Amino acid sequence: MHEEYREQEQGSPGSDYRLVAGTDGGQTKTVTVLADLRGRCLGAGFSGPANHITEPGGPERCRRAVREALEGAWRDASRGRREGGMLEDFLVAAAYGMSGGNDAMASIIRSEIRASRGVFVYHDSFTAWMAALAGRPGIVVIGGTGSVAYARNHAGEEAATGGWGHLMGDEGSGYWVAFQALSAATRAQDGRGPATLLVEELPAVVGKRDLSELHGWIYSAAGRPQYAGLAAAVGRAAARGDRVALDLLATAGQHLADLAVTVARKLTWEEKPVLISYVGGLFNSGDPLLSSFRARIEQALGNEARVVAPRLHPVGGALLLALRAAGIEPGEQVLDQLEVTLPRVLERRQAQNPAAAGHS
Incomplete structure (x- = not known):
C-alpha cells in the first residue's frame, strides 16, 4: 500500500552542499520543499495537480507539475547563494x-x-502518515479534495479505508463539503431550505457576484480542485455563526472520524491508546469540524x-523519507528543525503566491 515504486542510482553529488527534496502531490496542487541534511528547509515551490494521469493530457500535466514545483523550490532555496x-x-x-501514486506515475516522475x-514515489496516504505521526504507529485521516484514512501498526501491518473518489465516495472531503454547501445554498435561494450565508459566501470565495454567476463558472470552467476549493466558503460562513454551515462542518467531521474508526478496527494494536492524527486543508475549516471529529472518535473508541x-505538514513526511534515503535517520533534532523551518518556508511562499493555498 505504501509501496516505494521506483528507485534510481546515479553517482555522488559534487559538493558538500547537499539537499533532499520532498513533494506532496494532491488533487489540488503539488508542493515541493528542499531541505539540507540537518532538516533545515530552504525553499518551496508550488504547481498544479499531478494526479489523474489516465485522463487526456494527464502524463504531461504530471511532468509539468513535478518539474515546476521542484524548479520553484530551487529558485527559492537559491536566493542569495553565490555558488553556481x-x-x-x-x-x-x-x-x-x-x-x-503507482508505477506509471513513478516512471513519469523519474x-x-x-x-x-x-527518486522514490509513495502513495500520499503513507507520506501523510509519516508526517503526522513522525513514523509512529497510528492512523492518519486525510481531509483534502478527497478523503481517506491510512493505518500502520507496530508490526508494520497497514490498512486503509475511503479514497473512492468524488463519484463513489469521499464523504467529508472538500469536494463533498462543496457539493453539500452548493445544494444548501440553492435550496435557500429558491426558498426550499433554511436561509444561509452560503448564498453570499460561495460566490465570493471565487470572485463571483451571486449564485447565478457561480453557476456559469461551475458548469464551464471549474474542475475538481476548483470545485473542492468552494469548501472554504463553509468555514467563512461558520465563522459568522451560520447554522447551516456549522452543521455541515460537524457532519463532515463525523464522516472523517468514521474513516479513522473503521481503519482502527482492521488492525491489531500492541499499544493503546492508538494515535489518530489528521492532515488536509479541510481540517483548517474551524473548530466545528475538528470538535465533531474528536467527539465521534471518542464515542466510538473511548480510551482506546x-x-x-x-x-508536520504532509510534505514533511516526504522529506523524512528523502532524508532516510540519503542515509540520515531523522531524530528529534532533525524533526525539531523541520517543525520550525517547514511552516516558515511554506508561509513565505504562500504569501508570495496566495493561489498556492488549497485542499491538497
Missing part, C-alpha cells in the same frame, strides 16, 4: 507522496527528476484512541 551549479549537482534524494541516491495534532 545545477540542482542535480546537489540533490541527494527525492521522495514523492502522490495522490494515486523521467523528470534526478537525484544521486534515488487519542486524537493528536499532526507533527
